[in-house]
Amino acid sequence: MAIPDKIAAANKINDLLKGIVANGGLRLKYRITVDPPLAEQRDWERPEILVEFVGPDSPLLLERGGELLRSIEFLALEMLRLPGNEHEKVCFDCMNHRGMRLEELRLAAGVAAEKVRKTKMPYEFAPMSSRERRIVHLALRDQSDLRTQSEGEGLRRYVVVYPENYKPAMGKPSRKTLP
Amino acid sequence: MGEPSKIGPTGDMRALIEQIAKALVDDPAQVSVNQVEEAGESVLELTVGPNDLGRVIGKQGRTARAMRNLLSAAGLKFNKRFTLEILE
Numbered sequence: 001m002a003i004p005d006k007i008a009a010a011n012k013i014n015d016l017l018k019g020i021v022a023n024g025g026l027r028l029k030y031r032i033t034v035d036p037p038l039a040e041q042r043d044w045e046r047p048e049i050l051v052e053f054v055g056p057d058s059p060l061l062l063e064r065g066g067e068l069l070r071s072i073e074f075l076a077l078e079m080l081r082l083p084g085n086e087h088e089k090v091c092f093d094c095m096n097h098r099g100m101r102l103e104e105l106r107l108a109a110g111v112a113a114e115k116v117r118k119t120k121m122p123y124e125f126a127p128m129s130s131r132e133r134r135i136v137h138l139a140l141r142d143q144s145d146l147r148t149q150s151e152g153e154g155l156r157r158y159v160v161v162y163p164e165n166y167k168p169a170m171g172k173p174s175r176k177t178l179p
Numbered sequence: 180m181g182e183p184s185k186i187g188p189t190g191d192m193r194a195l196i197e198q199i200a201k202a203l204v205d206d207p208a209q210v211s212v213n214q215v216e217e218a219g220e221s222v223l224e225l226t227v228g229p230n231d232l233g234r235v236i237g238k239q240g241r242t243a244r245a246m247r248n249l250l251s252a253a254g255l256k257f258n259k260r261f262t263l264e265i266l267e
Binding site: 012015016019020022023024025026057060063068070072074075078079154155 | 203
């Protein structure tokens with residue numbers, strides 16, 4: 001399902017950001033694009049509203065893995081009241097942080113896949129957001145000798161890569177959960 | 180679309196939290212933020228209507244955490260600590 005009224009949503013985001021930038025004393029400018037052209041190699045990621053920041057405070061947005069960028073994005077999503085499965089329709093970016101993180105995750109997924117093949121043991125990623133977990137799942141979706149699943153709860157959820165026919169040893173039972 | 184930012188640290192953390200809270204809740208008229216100066220830090224006390232508490236706290240406290248992240252990042256620019264308290 002698409003965002004019902006993208007222009008109205010973009011205007012609401014603009015009002016929110018105008019206040020955040022001014023009240024927060026942030027030296028940032030931003031551009032909001034409705035239905036941006038699709039980035040190459042990101043065919044499965046189709047944001048309907050793209051917000052790009054530039055300015056001297058860009059590094060502040062990107063500290064600790066883009067924590068502030070994601071916080072502002074989250075507040076915008078909450079304001080729009082988009083259900084969780086539609087969060088990717090709105091995308092906040094700065095200095096191509098998303099693109100670079102995507103590349104990093106794909107490389108990490110490739111390394112993890114090789115490790116699992118060699119050791120025949122599962123590999124656990126660090127906890128990640130649902131979007132980032134999705135990138136890892138998708139990066140490995142065509143590897144028929146492996147399977148991936150998300151484990152853990154809430155903010156501690158992480159991706160595990162398993163050999164296809166892996167049988168868990170005694171102890172920690174594996175729990176099947178949705179990504 | 181887009182607005183040029185003001186240059187320089189001319190921020191107002193109380194207004195920042197008030198504006199965000201008003202955007203999040205069902206009843207913006209009941210939103211108020213009181214700024215209290217304590218030893219070395221400013222405490223921002225956010226009050227919202229009883230039905231809107233969940234809107235400003237969020238699942239697993241994520242909305243409140245996002246506002247606190249924003250406060251501490253902006254606070255860095257003023258060399259000042261800001262704390263957000265959500266009053267029930």
